[in-house]
Amino acid sequence: AQKITQTQPGMFVQEKEAVTLDCTYDTSDPSYGLFWYKQPSSGEMIFLIYQGSYDQQNATEGRYSLNFQKARKSANLVISASQLGDSAMYFCAMREGRDDKIIFGKGTRLHILP
């Protein structure tokens, strides 16, 4: 069974608009971490934001915020005021407390339109 689901294979958004990238996850471990990574066309994998399962507040990092809804097992990434440089592949990932590796969703390709 898929542990990380990203239902949007691709999205087109106008520059300066806010973007929400969806991610749902599945785990029975009470301790887990959720991550978002950005992969531009050059290929590198860039860490964006982290949310722990016990964190009370939604994580924020600059223009990135994570909308964490624990009961729904959802961890959506919100990018405010999108920029052309935000065009990339975005991966949601999870690390369970009993495990060390991170498992990834299939990604969402985001296109920012001028």
Added chain:
Amino acid sequence: DSGVTQTPKHLITATGQRVTLRCSPRSGDLSVYWYQQSLDQGLQFLIQYYNGEERAKGNILERFSAQQFPDLHSELNLSSLELGDSALYFCASSVDGTGFSGNTIYFGEGSWLTVV
């Protein structure tokens, strides 16, 4: 710059050959991970080492092997290469391998392998 260094960045080799990919983790990180990213399989976890010892194994083929050296750098060896092994291979590192979910894994820029 994540601080994780991978070499080579690009590699083209023939089927049946053997290659070695090298990774230097971020300073202070004890755990090294290898991932394979291909178009049809997405990002697949291959193997993890922690302080020189194998910690976890994922979908790693028997033709592939890895090790982590005392200076903590790691190598991924790919042998008897097939066309389907063409992929982007990532090395990543984190502070430790205790299972604490907060330890972010930082990725290198990847090694693009093309098998012809």
